[in-house]
Amino acid sequence: xxxxxxxxxxxxxxxxxxxxxxxxxxxxxxxxxxxxxxxxxxxxxxxxxxxxxxxxxxxxxxxxxxxxxxxxxxxxxxxxxxxxxxxxxxxxxxxxxxxxxxxxxxxxxxxxxxxxxxxxxxxxxxxxxxxxxxxxxxxxxxxxxxxxxxxxxxx
Amino acid sequence: xxxxxxxxxxxxxxxxxxxxxxxxxxxxxxxxxxxxxxxxxxxxxxxxxxxxxxxxxxxxxxxxxxxxxxxxxxxxxxxxxxxxxxxxxxxxxxxxxxxxxxxxxxxxxxxxxxxxxxxxxxxxxxxxxxxxxxxxxxxxxxxxxxxxxxxxxxxxxxxxxxxxxxxxxxxxxxxxxxxxxxxxxxxxxxxxxxxxxxxxxxxxxxxxxxxxxxxxxxxxxxxxxxxxxxxxxxxxxxxxxxxxxxxxxxxxxxxxxxxxxxxxxxxxxxxxxxxxxxxxxxxxxxxxxxxxxxxxxxxxxxxxxxxxxxxxxxxxxxxxxxxxxxxxxxxxxxxxxxxxxxxxxxxxxxxxxxxxxxxxxxxxxxxxxxxxxxxxxxxxxxxxxxxxxxxxxxxxxxxxxxxxxxxxxxxxxxxxxxxxxxxxxxxxxxxxxxxxxxxxxxxxxxxxxxxxxxxxxxxxxxxxxxxxxxxxxxxxxxxxxxxxxxxxxxxxxxxxxxxxxxxxxxxxxxxxxxxxxxxxxxxxxxxxxxxxxxxxxxxxxxxxxxxxxxxxxxxxxxxxxxxxxxxxxxxxxxxxxxxxxxxxxxxxxxxxxxxxxxxxxxxxxxxxxxxxxxxxxxxxxxxxxxxxxxxxxxxxxxxxxxxxxxxxxxxxxxxxxxxxxxxxxxxxxxxxxxxxxxxxxxxxxxxxxxxxxxxxxxxxxxxxxxxxxxxxxxxxxxxxxxxxxxxxxxxxx
Numbered sequence: 001x002x003x004x005x006x007x008x009x010x011x012x013x014x015x016x017x018x019x020x021x022x023x024x025x026x027x028x029x030x031x032x033x034x035x036x037x038x039x040x041x042x043x044x045x046x047x048x049x050x051x052x053x054x055x056x057x058x059x060x061x062x063x064x065x066x067x068x069x070x071x072x073x074x075x076x077x078x079x080x081x082x083x084x085x086x087x088x089x090x091x092x093x094x095x096x097x098x099x100x101x102x103x104x105x106x107x108x109x110x111x112x113x114x115x116x117x118x119x120x121x122x123x124x125x126x127x128x129x130x131x132x133x134x135x136x137x138x139x140x141x142x143x144x145x146x147x148x149x150x151x152x153x154x155x
Numbered sequence: 156x157x158x159x160x161x162x163x164x165x166x167x168x169x170x171x172x173x174x175x176x177x178x179x180x181x182x183x184x185x186x187x188x189x190x191x192x193x194x195x196x197x198x199x200x201x202x203x204x205x206x207x208x209x210x211x212x213x214x215x216x217x218x219x220x221x222x223x224x225x226x227x228x229x230x231x232x233x234x235x236x237x238x239x240x241x242x243x244x245x246x247x248x249x250x251x252x253x254x255x256x257x258x259x260x261x262x263x264x265x266x267x268x269x270x271x272x273x274x275x276x277x278x279x280x281x282x283x284x285x286x287x288x289x290x291x292x293x294x295x296x297x298x299x300x301x302x303x304x305x306x307x308x309x310x311x312x313x314x315x316x317x318x319x320x321x322x323x324x325x326x327x328x329x330x331x332x333x334x335x336x337x338x339x340x341x342x343x344x345x346x347x348x349x350x351x352x353x354x355x356x357x358x359x360x361x362x363x364x365x366x367x368x369x370x371x372x373x374x375x376x377x378x379x380x381x382x383x384x385x386x387x388x389x390x391x392x393x394x395x396x397x398x399x400x401x402x403x404x405x406x407x408x409x410x411x412x413x414x415x416x417x418x419x420x421x422x423x424x425x426x427x428x429x430x431x432x433x434x435x436x437x438x439x440x441x442x443x444x445x446x447x448x449x450x451x452x453x454x455x456x457x458x459x460x461x462x463x464x465x466x467x468x469x470x471x472x473x474x475x476x477x478x479x480x481x482x483x484x485x486x487x488x489x490x491x492x493x494x495x496x497x498x499x500x501x502x503x504x505x506x507x508x509x510x511x512x513x514x515x516x517x518x519x520x521x522x523x524x525x526x527x528x529x530x531x532x533x534x535x536x537x538x539x540x541x542x543x544x545x546x547x548x549x550x551x552x553x554x555x556x557x558x559x560x561x562x563x564x565x566x567x568x569x570x571x572x573x574x575x576x577x578x579x580x581x582x583x584x585x586x587x588x589x590x591x592x593x594x595x596x597x598x599x600x601x602x603x604x605x606x607x608x609x610x611x612x613x614x615x616x617x618x619x620x621x622x623x624x625x626x627x628x629x630x631x632x633x634x635x636x637x638x639x640x641x642x643x644x645x646x647x648x649x650x651x652x653x654x655x656x657x658x659x660x661x662x663x664x665x666x667x668x669x670x671x672x673x674x675x676x677x678x679x680x681x682x683x684x685x686x687x688x689x690x691x692x693x694x695x696x697x698x699x700x701x702x703x704x705x706x707x708x709x710x711x712x713x714x715x716x717x718x719x720x721x722x723x724x725x726x727x728x729x730x731x732x733x734x735x736x737x738x739x740x741x742x743x744x745x746x747x748x749x750x751x752x753x754x755x756x757x758x759x760x761x762x763x764x765x766x767x768x769x770x771x772x773x774x775x776x777x778x779x780x781x782x783x784x785x786x787x788x789x790x791x792x793x794x795x796x797x798x799x800x801x802x803x804x805x806x807x808x809x810x811x812x813x814x815x816x817x818x819x820x821x822x823x824x825x826x827x828x829x830x831x832x833x834x835x836x837x838x839x840x841x842x843x844x845x846x847x848x849x850x851x852x853x854x855x856x857x858x859x860x861x862x863x864x865x866x867x868x869x870x871x872x873x874x875x876x877x878x879x880x881x882x883x884x885x886x887x888x
Contacts (some may be wrong), residue, residue: 023664027671103758122666122699124674140678 013039013135016062018050018079019097020071024120028066028097030041031128037135047074051082054089061092064135066118069098069105084113095134110151117152178357185350190341199336206329209266210258213325216273217318219249220280224311227284230260231300235588239886246281263328268322273314280310320534325610389414389472389487392479393431395451403448408480418472418489419465447476447483454478460494471495506520519543522622528556528605529615534723535559544601544622546593564590578605578616588623600627658702666695704844708829711759713850721757723750723764723809727785732763734772741772743781750787751807754879755856763852764811766845774870783810795875799859803877812871817864826862830838831860868869 007150015032020027025043032041050067051074053059065083069076076096084095089138096109097116106117116134121127130153182676223245230242253273260266287303293608383390388864393406411423419435426434431444441461450457456477463470471494475486518524524541528534533556539549545562552558556575563571567589591599605618669692672680678686681696727747732739738745753760768783775781787809792801794808818826827850830843846862849872853860857877864870 013498023667027667099663120663122663122670124667124670127667 001036008101011038013037013064014042014060014062015039015064015066015135016042016050016053017066017097018044018047018071018076019066019068020046027124027127028131031124031131033133034095034112034128034131035134037133046071047076047079050074050079054083061089063095064095065073066095066097068115069096069100069109080109080112080114104153119152170841175361178361178639182350182354182357185346185353185804189343189346189350192339192346196336196339196343199332199339202332203329203336204277206325206332209263210325211332212252212259212324213318213321214531216249216252216256217314218250219245220277220311220314223249224280224284224307225642227307228304231287231304242284245381249277265324266321269324272317276310276314276317280307280314282308283310286768317450332558338475357489383412386412387414387417387489389418389485391415391485391487392482393446393447393485394482396430403433403451405444406447406451406483407431408434412550414487418470418487419463428773437461443474447485450476451478451483460490515540523619524621525619526554526605527610527615527617527618528611533557541620543582544593544599544620546597551594562591562593564592566590570647573677578607588627598624600632602622651706659699662695662699664694666699669695701844704848706846707762708848708851711848711855718754718756720752721760722752723760723876726750726757726760726764729761730768733761733765734768737772738771741775741781743772743775743783746782746784748784748786750785750809751878753807753876759852759855763849763874766849767811770845771811771815774813774818776814779814782814784810786810789878790875795859797859797861798856803858805878806875807878809874809876810871811874812869815871817868817870818862819866823862823864827860839850 017025017028019028029041029043032039042053044053047067050065054061063068067076074133076098080094080096083092083094093115094113095103096114097120098105098118101118101119109117116137118134121130133153169203206565223242226242226245253270257267257270260270267758283303283306287300288306319617347529390410390412391408392410394409395403396405396407398404407428408426409428411421411426414425415421415423421434431447443461446457446459456475458473458475461472463472469491470489471491473488473490475488477484477486519539520542522544524538524542526535526537526541527831535554535556537554537559542549542551542606560568560571571589572589574585574589578585584604586602587602588600588602589603593599600623601620602623603618603620605616607616609616611613655886672688673692677685677688727750731745737743765834769782772781787807790806790808792806794806795801795806827846829847850860853874853876859875861873862870863873
């Protein structure tokens with residue numbers, strides 16, 4: 001069916017989360033652990049840490065980056081622009097994971113090359129479902145048919 | 156024109172007159188000469204014949220003498236006394252001839268001396284011959300007789316000598332006279348020939364001149380005729396009509412040009428010969444006839460203006476009348492346009508006066524003064540209101556540059572001088588605002604704008620000043636207000652940020668923890684604990700919706716969203732999807748009619764109908780299936796009740812009606828106010844923001860929303876949105 005799903009059986013999905021709030025990182029971690037997909041999660045406290053990690057030579061590029069917009073030191077938007085501006089990182093899939101549901105943020109991130117926009121839910125089950133859905137997306141297919149309508153993830 | 160022409164003909168006339176009299180004089184003198192010559196010729200021929208007569212008489216006389224002597228001799232020889240009688244006869248005849256000759260030569264002195272000698276010799280001859288006659292008796296001639304014969308022969312010899320002299324003299328005279336006669340017989344025909352040639356010449360020249368003159372007169376007459384006919388003035392010539400006493404009572408038309416037809420619609424051919432009072436009745440009305448008669452008598456010319464109505468159109472005519480020899484010439488110019496212009500000018504003047512008055516008043520109202528500055532002389536004129544602006548009486552101070560400079564605020568003097576200098580150099584209008592301190596010590600801001608113009612060859616600056624203190628004050632106030640507003644905006648923005656993120660984050664986390672507790676700890680909670688958890692869940696949900704609604708409310712009209720064409724049918728489709736759960740839950744029936752396409756912001760319109768729909772479902776009657784009807788029609792702006800700024804002539808009236816619990820009509824005005832709730836209780840847990848958002852959205856779309864209801868009879872919401880399609884391509888808001 002889709003590659004991510006098949007891949008779950010024989011390979012581990014490398015996932016990176018950049019988020020400044022500890023509680024939220026915990027929720028995310030718990031949610032991802034409950035999903036039946038083999039993943040390796042790396043978490044960073046802000047955008048700068050993420051970029052530093054990505055810049056390291058021995059870094060194995062992640063399959064998917066979850067990026068919060070509102071972060072100290074370096075915002076998610078800055079990270080997005082830097083990643084999309086770097087040819088070596090250009091292929092990495094990026095999911096925006098934010099509380100903001102403002103049209104402007106959605107528009108801006110879309111224009112700057114994010115792959116999907118995930119609104120932070122206020123219910124753990126919804127969170128888990130959202131993450132699962134994102135992980136199950138066939139990114140090759142999704143990227144080629146990327147448009148504004150399916151950019152914002154709806155459950 | 157006409158008079159000029161006359162003088163042109165007259166000037167050569169005097170020359171011709173001179174030439175003519177000269178020619179006549181010449182002719183006369185030649186004729187006199189000819190006459191004289193003929194007379195002389197006559198006289199000379201008389202003289203010639205006279206000389207011939209004298210010659211003949213001389214010969215006669217001397218032949219008589221010879222005959223007389225021979226007769227005496229014969230008598231002596233023949234002793235025939237009877238012969239003596241023939242002698243006497245001869246003697247008498249010779250005396251007669253002598254007397255005749257004497258008479259003929261009375262004017263000729265030489266002949267007369269000859270005649271005197273002849274008379275003497277004749278007497279001696281007679282004496283001798285008579286003596287001989289006495290000796291007739293002796294038969295033989297005696298000695299004495301012989302002596303007498305000899306004597307007589309010598310006398311005769313003398314006489315013959317005289318005769319020769321006389322004849323010689325006479326022949327000379329005759330030759331002289333013949334010569335004179337010959338001369339005159341030659342001169343006279345030459346003179347007469349000259350006379351006739353000259354006469355022919357004079358006549359030919361006269362003829363040519365007259366002919367040419369006639370042609371010229373003819374062409375100038377044609378020219379005059381053309382002028383008279385082609386001019387756009389009426390030109391008429393009238394001759395007086397007199398009554399029995401010889402008084403001029405009227406004029407008759409002798410000549411009229413085509414303009415009569417043009418202006419007065421009178422055929423010039425038809426009015427010829429008719430009295431002017433009949434042709435131009437208005438002449439009596441305006442008492443013009445009297446003027447014309449006076450002008451005719453006194454000579455000279457008069458002119459006046461007259462207004463005449465022809466076929467319902469009023470014309471102004473300027474009439475010029477000039478007395479001529481036997482009549483009067485009338486020239487009428489149509490100056491309706493001039494007079495209309497004059498009238499317009501008068502109107503304009505009146506209006507100008509009014510406008511001047513308004514201007515003066517306006518200057519006072521607008522606190523505007525004006526000035527004219529003569530730079531060369533440092534003199535200026537400033538308007539009364541300028542004095543008033545400076546809290547002075549008009550004319551209170553001499554308006555020189557230096558005097559005025561004293562009013563300028565010391566802090567602005569530098570700039571004032573710089574500006575003055577600049578204006579002098581560049582001579583270009585520019586605005587300048589500076590402060591003055593008036594006579595009463597008030598500080599006023601004056602705005603001035605001056606420009607250079609040339610007046611009477613001098614460069615002067617004219618300009619206006621305006622007391623803009625109020626405006627400056629208002630601008631300052633506005634600046635402060637603007638700063639305050641900016642501050643508020645910044646605060647509002649930060650509030651928005653706080654509300655959207657910082658406030659929602661903790662709340663969301665609380666909800667998250669609740670959901671975790673629900674999932675993992677629910678079984679361990681007591682019933683009470685579970686109830687509390689449920690309450691916390693509800694309260695936090697309500698808080699979240701409050702925050703979201705407030706944010707949504709604040710964001711409407713916050714940024715300038717681009718209006719686009721929005722199909723409301725599509726909007727409703729989306730809204731139905733969004734609240735499908737609610738619809739399913741309440742089993743509500745939605746009756747939709749075709750909705751229009753409007754211009755607006757799609758997500759706001761979605762929010763509008765979403766809120767209204769939710770509102771209708773929320774306030775449904777508990778045991779009745781909710782029916783919601785949505786319809787639309789076009790109305791004119793006049794049909795919209797209440798006051799609001801109507802941008803468009805046509806509006807869409809969209810009506811959303813339900814069969815819910817409705818509300819008290821008294822509350823219809825307050826229903827759209829923020830946090831205003833008409834219903835209370837658990838069943839109707841509104842935030843009090845939903846309809847306020849609706850109102851704000853509709854107003855953001857230049858529309859208006861109204862609500863009406865009766866308690867228990869359902870509610871009707873009416874939305875009026877501008878029909879921009881009717882506004883030709885208007886994109887401007």
